[in-house]
Amino acid sequence: MSKLIAVLESDAPHKEKVDACRQLGLVGTKDAVPVLAELLGDEKLAHMARYALEPIPDPVVDDALRDALGQVKGRLLVGVIASIGVRRDAKAVKPLVSLLKNADAEVVRAAAKTLGRIGGSEVADELKQTLADAPGALRPAVADACLGCAEVLLAADKRTEAAAMYQSVAQAELPKHFRVAAAQGAIQAR
Amino acid sequence: MSKQPRSSDGRVSRQREPLPVEAAGTSSLSRRQFLRRAAAAGGLAAAPFIIPASARGQDGAVAPSERIVLGGIGIGGRGSGDLNWMMGEKDVQFVAVCDAKKSQREKVKKMVDGRYGNSDCATYRDIREFLAEREDVDAVLIATGDRWHALASVMAMRAGKDVYSEKPSCMTIAEGRAVVETARRYGRIYQTGTQRLSEAKFTVANELLRTGRLGKVHTVRAHIAPWDAAEMNYDWRPAEPEPSRDEVDWDQWLGPCPWRPFNAAYVRGGWRGYYDFHTSCIGEWGAHTFAQCQVAIGAGDTSAIEYQYVNNPTGDGMVTKFANGIKMILSRGNTWWRGSCGVRYEGTEGWVAVADGYAKPEVSSPALLADSQKLVEDYTARTRHPMSHVRDLFDCVKSRRQTVANPEVMYRSMTTVHAANICMWLKRDLKYDPVKEEFVDDAEANRLRSRAMREPWII
Numbered sequence: 001m002s003k004l005i006a007v008l009e010s011d012a013p014h015k016e017k018v019d020a021c022r023q024l025g026l027v028g029t030k031d032a033v034p035v036l037a038e039l040l041g042d043e044k045l046a047h048m049a050r051y052a053l054e055p056i057p058d059p060v061v062d063d064a065l066r067d068a069l070g071q072v073k074g075r076l077l078v079g080v081i082a083s084i085g086v087r088r089d090a091k092a093v094k095p096l097v098s099l100l101k102n103a104d105a106e107v108v109r110a111a112a113k114t115l116g117r118i119g120g121s122e123v124a125d126e127l128k129q130t131l132a133d134a135p136g137a138l139r140p141a142v143a144d145a146c147l148g149c150a151e152v153l154l155a156a157d158k159r160t161e162a163a164a165m166y167q168s169v170a171q172a173e174l175p176k177h178f179r180v181a182a183a184q185g186a187i188q189a190r
Numbered sequence: 191m192s193k194q195p196r197s198s199d200g201r202v203s204r205q206r207e208p209l210p211v212e213a214a215g216t217s218s219l220s221r222r223q224f225l226r227r228a229a230a231a232g233g234l235a236a237a238p239f240i241i242p243a244s245a246r247g248q249d250g251a252v253a254p255s256e257r258i259v260l261g262g263i264g265i266g267g268r269g270s271g272d273l274n275w276m277m278g279e280k281d282v283q284f285v286a287v288c289d290a291k292k293s294q295r296e297k298v299k300k301m302v303d304g305r306y307g308n309s310d311c312a313t314y315r316d317i318r319e320f321l322a323e324r325e326d327v328d329a330v331l332i333a334t335g336d337r338w339h340a341l342a343s344v345m346a347m348r349a350g351k352d353v354y355s356e357k358p359s360c361m362t363i364a365e366g367r368a369v370v371e372t373a374r375r376y377g378r379i380y381q382t383g384t385q386r387l388s389e390a391k392f393t394v395a396n397e398l399l400r401t402g403r404l405g406k407v408h409t410v411r412a413h414i415a416p417w418d419a420a421e422m423n424y425d426w427r428p429a430e431p432e433p434s435r436d437e438v439d440w441d442q443w444l445g446p447c448p449w450r451p452f453n454a455a456y457v458r459g460g461w462r463g464y465y466d467f468h469t470s471c472i473g474e475w476g477a478h479t480f481a482q483c484q485v486a487i488g489a490g491d492t493s494a495i496e497y498q499y500v501n502n503p504t505g506d507g508m509v510t511k512f513a514n515g516i517k518m519i520l521s522r523g524n525t526w527w528r529g530s531c532g533v534r535y536e537g538t539e540g541w542v543a544v545a546d547g548y549a550k551p552e553v554s555s556p557a558l559l560a561d562s563q564k565l566v567e568d569y570t571a572r573t574r575h576p577m578s579h580v581r582d583l584f585d586c587v588k589s590r591r592q593t594v595a596n597p598e599v600m601y602r603s604m605t606t607v608h609a610a611n612i613c614m615w616l617k618r619d620l621k622y623d624p625v626k627e628e629f630v631d632d633a634e635a636n637r638l639r640s641r642a643m644r645e646p647w648i649i
């Protein structure tokens with residue numbers, strides 16, 4: 001693994017660094033996290049850094065991704081948010097909630113999606129409010145997040161809270177399939 | 191099916207360029223609300239209204255309200271075959287194609303417009319724009335390369351569309367799970383393109399097994415593609431100048447995959463064999479044959495639990511095992527059948543083998559085929575799945591029943607595909623727990639269950 005890290009720290013060609021990231025996704029440990037975290041702001045290697053980081057089962061990865069939330073913007077920020085969602089890092093709820101008010105609609109969509117995956121009571125309250133305030137173009141993504149959050153609540157047997165989430169989706173002005181999903185969910189939450 | 195405006199011949203109006211919100215004044219109105227207001231304003235009553243017989247569902251035509259409005263995403267060679275098949279269904283109307291390649295968009299439009307005798311087929315480069323704009327589309331045919339199948343399916347279902355996705359329908363185990371969850375969340379109908387599950391000769395084989403005529407089945411054999419390998423290519427083709435975004439939207443073509451420099455060979459179909467884009471010779475045909483075998487042995491809702499590594503480049507001869515004790519053996523050649531996508535089921539009382547090109551299955555005893563026709567008739571009566579894969583989809587779009595190749599069947603059979611690939615890549619035997627959906631005591635294998643998607647794509 002040290003050789004792979006060394007490639008990333010060197011002036012090796014781009015392709016070699018891509019391959020090193022891919023390999024670190026398979027064998028990387030927390031020792032590889034600092035160098036990969038540095039790449040989260042690199043336009044050309046940010047994705048491959050996440051490709052390596054996402055599967056490393058060490059909480060320092062979550063720390064690194066959370067730190068990156070305040071450091072990167074635009075597409076790269078969307079990517080970081082997505083990786084946090086894959087890892088379902090509950091400690092990221094607070095910074096993600098603040099991103100629900102970001103000026104970049106893609107960032108808001110990603111933050112909502114990831115919050116929906118993480119779930120929990122605090123997330124539910126924030127997503128319901130965001131859904132109520134969301135402009136039309138953002139509403140489907142936030143509603144999808146609400147449905148995801150409701151499923152997490154349901155899995156945790158928090159039926160009353162799940163039912164409230166489904167109700168909020170049912171009441172929002174959304175295409176029919178969202179209302180169908182909310183109705184289906186509400187039945188399950190009974 | 192759709193509630194979007196249609197022209198007087200019953201076809202859905204083209205909506206390529208929506209009116210600005212201010213001009214349309216309908217952004218928050220449903221179609222019915224809009225029509226009601228427009229009628230109240232006299233706009234609809236002013237013109238004489240002649241409704242042709244075809245639009246009323248007479249003359250053998252299907253009434254517009256009963257037509258399924260179809261769109262296409264990434265329609266190439268295989269997709270064109272699917273599309274021709276689908277357009278042959280009287281209750282289907284194709285209205286729009288989305289493709290990162292301009293030449294392909296135009297080719298499909300020409301084909302569709304030629305068939306309908308109009309110029310209505312709309313074209314889109316960006317899948318997000320397509321899904322956001324075309325609220326009239328009920329269902330989509332997804333026939334991109336493997337890399338886009340699951341993501342496009344999930345995006346389409348989130349947009350309220352039903353889906354026919356070509357196979358292999360997911361690049362990773364995690365992608366397959368996302369397809370299942372999205373379909374379930376939104377109550378969407380989904381069919382993966384394993385069309386042999388809707389062919390009579392393959393159905394006869396499955397029914398011989400299911401009805402116990404082969405005795406206790408101990409082994410099934412599944413064909414894997416005799417080209418490519420399980421070993422994947424990680425190289426890049428040489429960089430070439432990137433075309434304009436309108437000609438080939440390279441960023442969109444790559445989608446969730448790692449970036450690499452443009453080379454025209456990829457977009458001409460030369461993406462097979464590359465780890466980022468393809469699911470290997472095992473996925474190429476295993477997507478079909480594993481699904482066939484798993485449905486046959488009653489394992490459509492689970493995956494193989496053991497994978498025995500074979501020291502060759504292809505996976506030929508790999509023995510996998512299901513929790514019910516049945517072995518499924520991967521076979522690359524034509525030892526057990528003649529033709530493509532073969533399967534063979536072996537029991538204590540007999541065997542059956544079938545592949546493309548067969549008029550009827552091969553069997554250990556002719557008596558097994560004595561009532562083949564009845565086996566198929568009983569199957570269709572019992573399951574209500576017809577012997578047409580696209581008809582099955584469209585029937586289910588209307589009835590909201592599950593298709594024969596529903597998300598769970600796709601996910602579980604593709605999990606077996608991916609686990610077999612991972613076994614070959616790690617060069618060791620693996621055990622998989624289909625309940626926990628993880629490999630047993632193998633951290634590296636578990637890491638290969640998903641791949642981070644390139645921003646801005648999220649599944």
